[in-house]
Amino acid sequence: MKKLFTFLALVLFIAVSVIGCGGKKSEEPVNLTISAAASLQDAAGELKALYESKNTGTTITMNLASSGTLQKQIEEGAPADLFISAGQSQMDALSQKGLIIEESRKDLLGNELVLVAGKDSSLAGFESLTGENVKKISIGTPESVPAGQYAKETLTSLKLWDQLQPKIILAKDVRQVLTYVETGNVDAGLVYRTDAATSASVKIVSSAPDGSNKPILYPMAVVKSTKYQKQAEEFARFLQSDDAVKIFEKYGFKVIR
Known part of the structure; x- marks a missing residue:
């Protein structure tokens, strides 16, 4: 009888252990x-x-x-x-x-597309980009960077795209455009308003006119x-x-x- 009791107790212990382990399933990290x-x-x-x-x-x-x-x-x-x-x-x-x-x-x-320049720039607006004092303008590569595509649309709408081609410096993304302007490697750039807001080294010269690019x-x-x-x-x-x-x-x- 004692052996039977010991055996049953062992079986019960194993069963409780198995159930307990099953109830403690930890979720896989995601x-x-x-x-x-x-x-x-x-x-x-x-x-x-x-x-x-x-x-x-x-x-x-x-x-x-x-x-x-x-x-x-x-x-x-x-x-x-x-x-x-x-x-x-x-x-x-x-x-x-x-x-x-x-x-x-x-x-x-x-979002919104804006024209930015260095804090001390005298740039007055999009039309000023054709001036002799503006040597380089950066935009994202239109084929792969949406901000670049919006920039091309805006400059085309303003009938400036063809004239500005020799000045255009393409960037891998919109943040690189911002960096180029911040460091003075270019005189101006077209970025999102949200990008311009993160920088103390640039100023917003002008916003892209309504209807000059597709909704962002x-x-x-x-x-x-x-x-x-x-x-x-x-x-x-x-x-x-x-x-x-x-x-x-x-x-x-x-x-x-």
């Missing part, structure tokens, strides 16, 4: 890669810190570059869970190739190859939350509700 336009650089750091502080177990990796570069990375299979583009054409290209989850696509932000919108969408669709969708919802909106507005973005 590392989300957010491929976002370079113009989101400053806001991205704050958004990452805030989200990680509220979602333990989730790590956010911000992959910041020109929207065209990010588009190509995704097309070539580079890891990405959510794509935030500064232009519709890059998102459209991924959509046509079936690389995004269509129902997750949403216009998140708006930042669409976002979950990448179809993600292993973390649910978590990527949760982060996308976070980007539309009141806390995220405050961060975007702090840096001058227009939030689209």
